Amino acid sequence: MDIIETIKEQIAVNPVLLYMKGSPNAPQCGFSARAAQIIMSCGEKFAYVDILQNPEIRANLPKYANWPTFPQLWVGGELVGGSDILIELYEKGELQELLKSAAAKADA
Ligand SMILES: N[C@@H](CCC(=O)N[C@@H](CS)C(=O)NCC(=O)O)C(=O)O
Numbered sequence: 001m002d003i004i005e006t007i008k009e010q011i012a013v014n015p016v017l018l019y020m021k022g023s024p025n026a027p028q029c030g031f032s033a034r035a036a037q038i039i040m041s042c043g044e045k046f047a048y049v050d051i052l053q054n055p056e057i058r059a060n061l062p063k064y065a066n067w068p069t070f071p072q073l074w075v076g077g078e079l080v081g082g083s084d085i086l087i088e089l090y091e092k093g094e095l096q097e098l099l100k101s102a103a104a105k106a107d108a
Contacts, residue, residue, distance in 0.1 A: 004060060004064055018039060018072070021070055022050055051070055
């Protein structure tokens with residue numbers, strides 16, 4: 001499958017999806033570590049893709065997303081942002097709400 005099609009499918013199939021370096025329990029970059037930590041602290045299920053294991057995704061997702069770096073959090077098919085943005089949203093209580101409503105939609 002074409003890599004852009006793979007990315008589109010991952011984003012469509014997973015209501016909450018984090019593209020990161022490493023895994024939530026073994027992150028390989030400080031930005032990814034912070035993003036995964038903050039999402040885990042919201043207590044909802046999420047999927048992740050380790051871009052270090054997927055060099056084609058690493059090379060192509062930034063263009064597709066129009067977002068140059070990792071981590072990238074996608075919710076409901078839309079890009080939310082990287083770790084700076086997640087921290088901001090979390091501090092305002094908005095990330096918790098976003099993830100809660102994504103989980104509720106996924107269960108409906
Ligand atoms: N402001 C961004 C910074 C993230 C960042 O600088 N990521 C770098 C280092 S992990 C990156 O993705 N570089 C491109 C690459 O490694 O492919 C955030 O908060 O997420």
